[in-house]
Amino acid sequence: xxxxxxxxxxxxxxxxxxxxxxxxxxxxxxxxxxxxxxxxxxxxxxxxxxxxxxxxxxxxxxxxxxxxxxxxxxxxxxxxxxxxxxxxxxxxxxxxxxxxxxxxxxxxxxxxxxxxxxxxxxxxxxxxxxxxxxxxxxxxxxxxxxxxxxxxxxxxxxxxxxxxxxxxxxxxxxxxxxxxxxxxx
Ligand SMILES: [Zn+2]
Ligand SMILES: [Zn+2]
Numbered sequence: 001x002x003x004x005x006x007x008x009x010x011x012x013x014x015x016x017x018x019x020x021x022x023x024x025x026x027x028x029x030x031x032x033x034x035x036x037x038x039x040x041x042x043x044x045x046x047x048x049x050x051x052x053x054x055x056x057x058x059x060x061x062x063x064x065x066x067x068x069x070x071x072x073x074x075x076x077x078x079x080x081x082x083x084x085x086x087x088x089x090x091x092x093x094x095x096x097x098x099x100x101x102x103x104x105x106x107x108x109x110x111x112x113x114x115x116x117x118x119x120x121x122x123x124x125x126x127x128x129x130x131x132x133x134x135x136x137x138x139x140x141x142x143x144x145x146x147x148x149x150x151x152x153x154x155x156x157x158x159x160x161x162x163x164x165x166x167x168x169x170x171x172x173x174x175x176x177x178x179x180x181x182x183x184x185x
Contacts, residue, residue: 003128003153006104010125011151013043013118017063018070018149025146030059040114046098048114058115065119069126070138070149078135082127089119143167144177 003011017039020029030036036056040048065085072078092109107124108117129135129151137152141162148162161167 004104005102007125007128009043010122011129013045014066014122014126015149015151016043017059017118017122018066021063021067023067024140024148030056030063032056036114045114045117047108047110047112048117051114055114058113059118062115062119062122066122066126067149070140072135075130075133075135078126078130078138082123082130085119086123086127089116089123091120091124141167144180 017030018024020035020039022028030039033051033053033056036051036059039045039059040051062085065081068081069078069085072081086107089107089112090109091107094106094110095103096106097103105124106121108120112120126138129137137157139150139152139159140146141148141150142160143162143166146162146167148167150159150162152159
């Protein structure tokens with residue numbers, strides 16, 4: 001599957017945002033405005049001014065909607081959530097070649113809040129995946145006690161675990177299951 005660079009980096013942002021949430025098997029990592037600033041800096045979300053508690057709350061809302069897209073059992077359900085995300089963000093597609101990048105489309109409206117920026121650009125990246133018929137690539141790690149989100153870009157859609165070292169190790173998982181069986185029996 002050919003994924004444009006931009007879509008790919010937007011998908012990385014989706015996954016990283018989802019993985020700040022408790023569902024991914026740890027404490028919430030996005031609990032204050034400072035953490036939101038760090039996230040925005042790390043993902044180079046451009047054009048975002050001063051951030052407030054309100055932004056934080058709005059981004060939590062977007063994070064929940066991303067999780068709903070990943071949890072969607074079929075493409076229709078995913079599409080409905082994506083449409084809601086993108087519509088609420090008020091998109092304004094703009095071709096741009098800023099900062100030496102090749103031509104690509106920004107979907108967020110000029111002056112958009114950080115939540116609207118993420119909803120528009122990341123929402124469109126998720127839309128692209130659904131259009132490509134690849135919704136099942138939006139996954140969560142199957143390792144016990146994990147649940148981190150990831151996008152399976154493997155050729156045969158066979159990836160089951162996130163990037164973390166322990167999860168990627170099937171032996172570790174097998175050993176855990178065996179121990180649990182023993183404990184249960
Ligand atoms: Zn750009
Ligand atoms: Zn994992």
